[in-house]
Amino acid sequence: MKLKSILLLSVFVTLSLLLVTLSLSKCYADTAPTIKCNPSRATVYLSGAQLFYSQTVQLAAGVTDLSFSGVSPYLDPATIITGGKGNFTILDAQFNTRYPENIETKADNPLLLKYQKQIKVKQDSSYELYYQLSLIQAHKDALAVEKEFLQNNPIIKGTAKKDSLALVKDAFDYFRQRQANIDEEWNKLLRQQDKLTAQKAQLETDIQNINQLIAKVQSGAPDENAQPVYEIIISVSADAATAATIEFSYYTASASWVPEYDLKASSTSTGITLIQKARLIQNTYVDWKNIKLTLSTGNPALGNARPQLNPCYITLVNYIRDESLQYNDLEKAPVTTGNTIAQFDKNEDNAKFSYDYASVQQNMVQVEYNIDLAYNIPSDNKPHNIAIQKKDIDAQFQYYCIPKLDKDAFLQARISDWEDMNLIYGEAKIYFDNSFVGKSYINPNDLDDTLNIDLGRDKTILVERKLEKEKSKTGFLDGNKIVSRNYTITLRNTKMSNVSIMLFDQLPLSQQKDITVTADETGGAAYTESTGLLAWNMNLKSKDTRTVHFGFTIKYPSSIEINPVL
Numbered sequence: 001m002k003l004k005s006i007l008l009l010s011v012f013v014t015l016s017l018l019l020v021t022l023s024l025s026k027c028y029a030d031t032a033p034t035i036k037c038n039p040s041r042a043t044v045y046l047s048g049a050q051l052f053y054s055q056t057v058q059l060a061a062g063v064t065d066l067s068f069s070g071v072s073p074y075l076d077p078a079t080i081i082t083g084g085k086g087n088f089t090i091l092d093a094q095f096n097t098r099y100p101e102n103i104e105t106k107a108d109n110p111l112l113l114k115y116q117k118q119i120k121v122k123q124d125s126s127y128e129l130y131y132q133l134s135l136i137q138a139h140k141d142a143l144a145v146e147k148e149f150l151q152n153n154p155i156i157k158g159t160a161k162k163d164s165l166a167l168v169k170d171a172f173d174y175f176r177q178r179q180a181n182i183d184e185e186w187n188k189l190l191r192q193q194d195k196l197t198a199q200k201a202q203l204e205t206d207i208q209n210i211n212q213l214i215a216k217v218q219s220g221a222p223d224e225n226a227q228p229v230y231e232i233i234i235s236v237s238a239d240a241a242t243a244a245t246i247e248f249s250y251y252t253a254s255a256s257w258v259p260e261y262d263l264k265a266s267s268t269s270t271g272i273t274l275i276q277k278a279r280l281i282q283n284t285y286v287d288w289k290n291i292k293l294t295l296s297t298g299n300p301a302l303g304n305a306r307p308q309l310n311p312c313y314i315t316l317v318n319y320i321r322d323e324s325l326q327y328n329d330l331e332k333a334p335v336t337t338g339n340t341i342a343q344f345d346k347n348e349d350n351a352k353f354s355y356d357y358a359s360v361q362q363n364m365v366q367v368e369y370n371i372d373l374a375y376n377i378p379s380d381n382k383p384h385n386i387a388i389q390k391k392d393i394d395a396q397f398q399y400y401c402i403p404k405l406d407k408d409a410f411l412q413a414r415i416s417d418w419e420d421m422n423l424i425y426g427e428a429k430i431y432f433d434n435s436f437v438g439k440s441y442i443n444p445n446d447l448d449d450t451l452n453i454d455l456g457r458d459k460t461i462l463v464e465r466k467l468e469k470e471k472s473k474t475g476f477l478d479g480n481k482i483v484s485r486n487y488t489i490t491l492r493n494t495k496m497s498n499v500s501i502m503l504f505d506q507l508p509l510s511q512q513k514d515i516t517v518t519a520d521e522t523g524g525a526a527y528t529e530s531t532g533l534l535a536w537n538m539n540l541k542s543k544d545t546r547t548v549h550f551g552f553t554i555k556y557p558s559s560i561e562i563n564p565v566l
Helices: 002-030 112-150 165-216 326-330
Strands: 032-038 041-044 049-059 062-069 079-083 089-098 229-238 240-250 255-265 272-282 287-295 358-362 367-377 384-393 396-404 405-417 425-433 435-442 448-457 459-473 482-495 499-506 516-521 526-528 534-538 547-557
Touching: 002 326, 002 435, 002 516, 041 255, 041 272, 049 062, 062 240, 229 240, 255 448, 272 287, 272 367, 287 384, 384 499, 425 448, 425 499, 435 448, 459 499, 459 516, 482 499, 482 516, 534 547
Parallel strands: 032 062, 041 287, 255 425, 396 499
Antiparallel strands: 041 049, 049 240, 062 229, 079 240, 089 229, 255 272, 272 384, 287 367, 358 367, 396 405, 405 448, 425 435, 459 482, 482 547, 499 534, 516 547, 526 534
C-alpha cells in the first residue's frame, strides 16, 4: 500500500512538471522575440525587386519562433525563401502583420475617453445644426405658401368682379414688392442652408473617423499614431543552444528601374562617350540603408510560360499602300566613315563614379549589373539615378537633311559592334561640349548590324529649298494637262570643319494609268524609281556652298485634280 502511494505521488509530480513545461513553452511561443533588421542587398528588376536579409541570432535549445521586422508590407508571401548557417533546422516561415504592443481595452482607457468626448461634442454640434436646418426649411415652406397665395389672388389673376382701377394698381405694386422680398429671403435661406448642410456633413465625416480610431484602440493599438509592424516569423529547431545566421529573401513589386543614357560629344574629338544610368524608384515601405545593389534586365512580372502557336487563317482585307518616304529608306543610303575616338583624360585624381565600381554579368536569360558600393535609397517613390557603365565609343558620323520636311541638318552617330555593350531601350540625353542640346533614344532592339543614335540638329549647316519655276499647259488633241516643276536646294557649311552630309528629296509617284510622272532632272542624285527617293552624298568643306537641281513633269487628264502639295 505504501509502495502504491509512492508510485501515485511520483506520477503526479511528473505530470505537474510536464504541464509546467508545456505552459512555459506556450508562453515563449506567444512572445516570439522581435528582431529589427534591414535588407543587406537587393536585386532590382525592370519591374519588382528581390530583397535579401541576413541576421546573426542566438538560438536556445528546442523550437524557437523568430520575428524579423523591417520587411515590406507589399511582399509576395509565396516568394519567401529562407536559409542560413549553423546547427539548426528551419521549420516554417510566415508573413504576419501586427501592432507593436497590446493594451487592455477598458472603459476608463484614456484614448477611449478622449475619443468618446470628441464624438459627444461633434454629435451635439450635429444635433444643433439639424434643428437650425429644420427651422430654415420651415421658413422656406412658409415663403413658398405665401408666394403661391399671392400668385393665386383673384385680383392678381384678374378674376375679381368688383375691382377698381386703384385697387388693382395697389395690388400689383404690393405683389411686385412682396415678390422681390420673398425671393431675397429665399436666397438668403438657401445660402445659409447650404453652408449648414456642408458643416453637418463634415461633422458626420469626423465622427466616422473617430469611430475608426476607437476601433483601432479596441484592436490593440497603443496610441492614435500607432503603425502596424510587418514581419516574417521563422520557426527553427536546435538540439542545443547555438549561434546561427538566418537568411531570407522575398519579392516585392514596389520597385523598378529604367535605363537612361548620357551621350557626350566634343568639338575637339571625333568620338562619343556613352554613360548608361539606371533611374531607380522604390516604394517598398522599407528604407534601404547601406545596401548593395544588383540591377537586372529581367522582369518577373512578364511570366515565364512559353507561348503556344494556334492555327493562322488567311482572310481578305482592303488596304491602301503607303508609298511615303520612310526613314528606313534613308538608313540604307551609303555612309561616310568618320575617324575613331580620341583618347580621353585618364587623370587618376579625377572623381570617380558608381560605374567605376560596376561589373556586368550575363546569364542565359538576363543581364545583371553588380555595383560594389553601398547605397542609401529611401522609400519615397522618387527617382534615384545610378551610373552603371561608361563606354568610349568608336563611331561613324553622318549628317542627314530632308529640306522638304525640315530645313535643319541632323547629326547621327552609327556604332558597329555594339552587341557586347548590353544596352536596352531607353531615353538618351545629348550633350555637346558639356552643354545639353536635346534628347534622343537608343533602340538596340533593331536587328540592324549598326546602332543608329540621333544626336540632334546642327544650325551651322544652312539649307534652303525653293521652287524655281512651274509650267502648266493643256494638250490640244488629247486634252491632258501637263505640269512641270523644278526645284533648287542650296546648302552652306558655316562650320570651321568639313562635313559629310546625306541630302534627301523625292519625286512623286503615280498609282493610276492615266497619270504619268517623268523625271526631267535628278541633279546627280541616286534615284530609286520604286520609292521616288533622291539621295545626294556630299562632302562640304568649311564655308563651302553647294546647289543641286531636280525637276519632274506630271501628265494627267484635265478633268481631274491632283494633290498640289509636292
